[in-house]
Amino acid sequence: MATVRATFFGTSSLYLTDGTSGIFIDAFLTRPSLFKVLFGKIRPDIGHIRKALADGNVGAVDALFTGHSHHDHALDSAEVLKVTGGHLYGSESTLNIGRGAGLDEGRLHRIGDGDQLAFGAFSVRVFRGVHSPGDRYPGTIDRPLVPPAKASEYRTGGTFSFHITHPAGNVLIHPSANFVAGTFGGVEADVLYLGIGGLGAQDKQFQEDYWSNTVGAVHPARIYPIHWDNFGRALTRPLKPMPRVLDNFARTKAFLATRRGAPIVWQDALETVTLFQWETDPSD
DSSP states (O other): OEEEEEEEOSTTOEEEEOSSOEEEEOOOOSOOOHHHHHHSOBOOOHHHHHHHHHHTTOOOOSEEEOSOOSHHHHTTHHHHHHHHOOEEEEOHHHHHHHHHTTOOGGGEEEOOTTOEEEETTEEEEEEEOOOOSSOSSOSOOOSOOOSSBOGGGSOOOOOEEEEEEETTEEEEEEOSSOOOTTTTTTOOOSEEEEEOTTGGGSOHHHHHHHHHHTHHHHOOSEEEEESOBOTTSOTTSOOOBOOTTTOOHHHHHHHHHTOOSSOBOOOOTTOEEEEEEEOOOTTO
16 A cells, blocks of 8 residues: 655645655745735745754655745745755746756756646646736746845746646645636546635635636545635744735635535645555555
8 A cells, every 4th residue: 555645834835745756836934924024025944944844754855846936835945955856847937036046957947838747656737827816926037036035026927736646646736716717627636725815805706716617627525725824924833814904714714614515624734644545566
């Protein structure tokens, strides 16, 4: 029996491994305070990063994929890879974050809609999407971004979702709470990591359309909400929702409570869950 596990680090940061290969989605472990994000400059904190990786039992990483280039998705991407090894995959904006941190060019890979890449038994398919409504920092990062820098310098770049398949099962990771109608038609996902950040600020019709074009399209057996927590709190503290002034989490939870079908599971920070298990051939 072999196992695929996923460790959650808050926001949309996840580590998937089958014990042989490892894939990171987003990498935001420093989590500077919202005050510093709004009024100061931010940079990766190596101590916070190393502690989170150790607490999450993160081993070698083959690939780190970035959903978009805002600081709460991409701030620590290069520094994580300096610890774990592996390559960075994202928009040109994300690659400019890697360049600013000194990653070798050979470890930087631009991705686009429809790309498919393999890492051991994992296969990753890239879907281009759109940022959730109310993007504070749209645009692109057009030169190497060297920290410390203002959060506003971490501009969106491209926005992506990732469908990860494995002999044991498959998972769709959808970091941003928005949709392009029909994108996931014909896609199957045993597990869906569903971004819900800002969903409570949207009207009922948007919520219904969002659900239809994500959950309704892929029919998952389990749903894990992501990007709902206050990312200005350190990972050493319990996760809490974003402040009411930034999102209406109570309204999001009320909407989710009306849904029927797949169970919705709330994964704690630094918690590792088993996504799939499968029988292996002893002769392999």
